Amino acid sequence: MKRIFAVLSLFTVALGVKAQPVNYHQNIQPLIQSHCLPCHAKNSIAPIPLTDYEELLAYGNMLGYVTANNIMPPWRAENKEGHLKNYNTLNEKEITLIKKWIASGFPEGDRVQRPATTQYHTNVSGRLINVAMQKAFPIKSDYTERAQVFVLEPPTKKDEWIYAIKFLPGNRKIVKLASISLDTGIQGKLYDSYDERYGYSSQVGLSYIPSQFNWFQWTPDTADSFFNLPAPIKMKAGSRLLMHIAYAASDSIQKDSSVVLLRAGEKIPDSSGLQAGILIDTTHITNGPFVINKGDKKKVFAVRKLEQDEIIVSLMPMGQFALSSWDIYAIDSSNGIRIPLLRIPHWDAHWKKKYYLQQPLHLPKGSTIHATAYYNNSDDNRSLIILPPKQIRYGEGIRDEMFVIQYDYLESASPVVKK
Incomplete structure (x- = not known):
């Protein structure tokens, strides 16, 4: 009971x-x-x-x-x-x-x-290399989006192995995208000398391909901490950083003084290094020249056969406002298995990102990379910059269109870094 x-x-x-x-x-x-x-x-x-x-x-x-x-x-x-x-x-x-x-x-x-408030901090332990802008870059109050490339001189006189990187936006109100590249040549310096303002204007890219293209990318949702590179990158003495920043339109006068922080370590011999390159571009297209006529809704196909073993770390597809989707996969030559790499069903040109794989993907020689991009150059695509639509060709301008997949890859085996 x-x-x-x-x-x-x-x-x-x-x-x-x-x-x-x-x-x-x-x-x-x-x-x-x-x-x-x-x-x-x-x-x-x-x-x-x-x-x-x-x-x-x-x-x-x-x-x-x-x-x-x-x-x-x-x-x-x-x-x-x-x-x-x-x-x-x-x-x-x-x-x-x-x-x-x-x-x-x-x-x-x-x-x-309530949970503890997230604190965003910049203090880290270890040897740092601080690469800062030489002066603040002014932004006019003209409601215009702009992009500028700043050629930065790292304060070091010797070769350095970089294994972590952090971008500190100088003005979060206007900095909406930043990409960091490494250049061992002088071309960036030449472009800089042609522009009377600090840095040089470049709406989409750097206007050329440096030795380490798009080494690191920052967006406002990037974690406020150091990003550990999948493998160390050698920054040779005399190299320059190219800091490409996209600025949002502003209704008031603004200034930006962004900073790049690098963490350097000693690379152990025979470990792999991180490299950057182009995985797919218009030379790999299999269904004709890259031309998107007025009113077209068109799929563009590309295939690249790997001429050597590759270890893929990340992918960054590029496109503008006629692009609607990406579908990228690999076929492993050793077993014929299809491996999904990246699928973006609803592309948005305002949110370009570099996508990192959970684990580096090893593909043997003879494997193939397949990419399909869908473009909508018709009246029902309200994302188009030019309305009514006009014929679009390949280019880096904001009114052009792109068909490029950048990627990071490893030179050889898994890296070991001694801090």
Whole structure:
């Protein structure tokens, strides 16, 4: 009898217990910290700060819309196989959590139970090489987006092996994209001398291919910590860094003084080094010249056969506003297996990224890389810069179109670095 009474008591208590409602401090703030900062921090590139409850409350319904429709966070690649690093998107459970929070009236919850605020810091241990801009770059208040390449001189007189890198935007309000390349020649210096302003203007690329192209890429959602390179890169004495920065349009006068931090170590002989190159370009196209006529909805196919073993570390496809999707895969010559590399079903030219594989992919000689890009140069593509559409050819201008896949690869075996 006592046992029955105990069971009934527990059942009665259970009926009286209500499910803990979804609230901001316990459920939503951790998602914002993980997926939305630092882009949506105060004085950052995103126009809407989301650093506290009051700020998020003002845009709560918008949060529901952009997350439910996979507009934000702006990760465009599929990762069904789990083969990509730094995967930044919300899963269905997290999206449902946001929907429940909105439906229940945006409850704040107990501030005592809120998680610790994420701190963004720049202090690190170890030997640092600080590569700074020589002077601030001014941005006019003319509502115009612009891009500038700055040729930076590292303060070192000897060869250095670089194994980690960090970019510090000087002004998060306007810096929306930065890529760092390494150049052992003088061409960047020559381009710099032709432009009367500090640095030289280059809307899309560097205007040439340096020795280490797109060594590192930063976007506002990049983690605020050092990025450990998959393998060390040799920075020869006398080399220069090319810092390509895309600036957002501004309605007020701004200045930027961005900085690149490098961590140097000693490379052990016979370990591999990281290299950068072009994996696919227009020379590999199999279905005709790269011309997209007015009104065309066209797939462009490319195949490249590897002439030697390759160890692929990352991929960075490039394209502009007529591009709609990328599908990239490899066929292993040793077994005929198809290996997914990168699929971006909804391309957005505003969110170009370098995608790193979880593990370097070794492909033997004779393997093939296959790429398909879909272009929409018709009236129903509202992303086009030029409307009504006109014929588009290959080029690096913002009104041209591109068909390029950059990549990082290893020279040989797994690297070993002594700090």
